[in-house]
Every structure is written in C-alpha cells, then in structure tokens.
Amino acid sequence: MSETPTRSAKTAKSGAQASGKKDGQRRGEILAVARRLFAERGFEATSIREIGEGAGILSGSLYYHFDTKEEMLHEIIKDHVFSLLKGYEKCAASAADPRTALEELIRFGITRLIDQREVHAIVVNERGYILRQPSFAYLDETWQEVFRTWYGVLREGVRAGVVREDLNLHLVLRMIMDSINATIVWYRPGGRYDVEEVVTTQIGILLNGLTTRKS
C-alpha cells in the first residue's frame, strides 16, 4: 500500500459538513489519477481533460476540488520530500557508526523511493519546471536539508577514518544521490530485479569505493 494519498490537504473546503469526508475522498481519488499521469507523461504534457477522464468527470469539474492544475501538483509532492528528509535524519541519528549510517541511508533511500516511485518520478522528471516556479521554493530548501544530513554523516565518516579523505565530499554526495534517484527511472516492481538486489548492488559499489581500505 504505497503511494496512498496524504489527505493532510485542506481537506474540507469552506462550508463542507456532511459532504466533507466524501469530498476529501474524491479529492484523493483524483490526485491518484493525476499522480499516475504526471509520472507517466509529465506535468505539462498531461491535460486536465485527461485527468478528468481518468477520474470519470469532466475537466471543468476538477475545479470544484482544486483551484489550479498546479495545486494538484503541490498536493501530490509537498509532503513527500519532507517525510523523506525525516526518514534520512532518523537513519543518520540512530546508526551505531558512520558506515552503518551510510548503509542505512542508502537502503532507506532506495526502498522508500521505489515504494513511492510515482511521486518521486514526478519530483525528478519535473525538476526543471519546479525550479522555475517560485511557489515550489520550499521543495528546494528541504532538499538542501537532505544534503546537509548526508553530508554530516560523510564528514563523521572521514573523522572516524572510515571514509576516504582524498575525494571531494560534495561531488561524492551528488553521485550517491544521483545513483539513488536514477533508480526509479528504470526500476519496475515485479520486473527482473527485486529491491534487495538493487540495494545490495548500490551499497556494494558505493560503499566499497567510499570506505578506506583495511587491507
């Protein structure tokens, strides 16, 4: 049960009473359609008519639930990066040592993103569009916080002598994040690879390149 709609949204519109719950439910159903389409075809390439069709209503009726098409996009992704950050922070704080922390960060990142691959595909693929919209600034701030969390672990690793110190940590971090993020582009659940295999490969390559050699 992944990708369940977060209805932390302003669920009840102004005067909703008995219909409030149902409206919120319908809202979630529409968002699920939009999320799938945005992930498959892209935000700009998806028309509100396609969303309406998928939800079984006319495009104009979408505006009873949402003010704009962009509001749907906000609803879909706003909590995602934030909860991802929380998960990363937990990994970083609870691990016994830097090496374990890195392993858990990578493992958590991959499994989480695969579990929520539609949302994440949108965040990655619509990166350009999102960066251009000032209304999505909060996303960028959260990403920076994610980077800081990882970076802290890497530095701790260097201090503890577990992480190589001959590499630029910023570049290393970019690479790791890219590796994790790129996975969702081609990964298909139920396909030829299972998640555990992907996790093992990524940890295997990334960490054994990162950790110092204890010959």
Next chain:
Amino acid sequence: MSETPTRSAKTAKSGAQASGKKDGQRRGEILAVARRLFAERGFEATSIREIGEGAGILSGSLYYHFDTKEEMLHEIIKDHVFSLLKGYEKCAASAADPRTALEELIRFGITRLIDQREVHAIVVNERGYILRQPSFAYLDETWQEVFRTWYGVLREGVRAGVVREDLNLHLVLRMIMDSINATIVWYRPGGRYDVEEVVTTQIGILLNGLTTRKS
C-alpha cells in the same frame, strides 16, 4: 502537401545551387537555437515561436527549413548517440586491460557528455517522449549497442579477476551509466568543479567498488 519527401534529414543540402550553402548554414543556426531551448525548457515546452524568435525569423518561416518541429529534434540528436557509441567502442578496444578500459570508458563518457551537454540533456530529459515516438527507435537500438560494449568489458574484467563477481553486472552497468548521465543535469562548466575533478571522483568511487580487493 504534407507527404512530399522533400529535404529529408540528411539530404538537406542536396538540390540547392548557390543558396545551398547558405541555407545549410542558416539551418545550423536555427538548430543551435532549438538545441539550447530544448535543453533548457524541454522539447514539448518549447514553442516554434520561441525558436523563431531566437533565430530572428517568424515561426512560419521555420517550415522553409524543416518539415516539422520533430524533425529539428531528430537533426539535433540523431548523430549524437551514434558517435558516442563509436567513442565507447574505441575505448573498449584500445585499452591494455579491463581496468584501464573501464577507466577510459568512464573518462570518455563524462568528458564527452559534458562537452555536448545540451544534446545530452535533451536525450536524457526527453527520454519519456522519445520512447513514445516510434520514429526514434534507432536511438534505442544504439543505446543497446552501447550497453553491450560496456557489458563486454565488464565480463572481460570478471574473467581476468579484476571485477567482482558477486554483483549483478546488469545492475552494475545501470548504475555506472546513471552516474555518468546524471552528471550533466547539475554540472555547470566554469562552476565550482572542473571536469577532471568529476572524472576522478567517479572513477574513484565506481572502480574501487568494482575491482576485486587485492589486500
């Protein structure tokens, strides 16, 4: 007149006489504008009016040089992946041993893609659109050939005992390609990192995770 096979792609400069050279030159100028816009904003999000504006002519006039907007896209990327494959093949064939081959493949990939980052950004970012268009099937075939070239080197590495044999080579390959491809998304020439630094980091992490440990 929509089915006339005029000026199909590679024969752009064929029939013309005195104006032939100039037309070809103008064509190139327009393509340079289109390439930049496609890379910055995306193919579908770029209008022919924007291209015209950038080239200093009206949108309708673009159709003197090209049949469709999609033809511009073909012109921009068609040779790119193919020449990339040729470069990779050369690296794979000329290297003294598998480890050197891998280093040269990574180095060539990164430097080449950074050098042609606009075209490559288009290929990566428009992946979804391109996969949906049957007319771009040749691209996919070339990519598969690229994969085969790399894969051959990896297998040779395993046979020579240089590459770990406990990992799924297909997954490893995905990861390497993702690492290289992702670079162009954030890399800015003249920015805080130079190419050599990026190459060093990528080889450093990827290879020391890939090669067997010679304690």
Next chain:
DNA sequence: CCTACCGATCGGTAGG
C-alpha cells in the same frame, strides 16, 4: 459535478 463557453496558444499551412 455538468453545460457551455472564454481567450490564449499551439504546430502547421497557403500563397506569395
């Protein structure tokens, strides 16, 4: 949530 419609913009074309 539907009917009926809007202004804007899209890729592309005819004829010069």
Next chain:
DNA sequence: CCTACCGATCGGTAGG
C-alpha cells in the same frame, strides 16, 4: 522568408 490564417487544444470560468 513574410503575411495571414487554420483547426485543435490548452487551462480555466460562469452559472446552475
């Protein structure tokens, strides 16, 4: 390469 224009489609709205 321009003028003048096309049918289609876009996101969104008024009023019920």
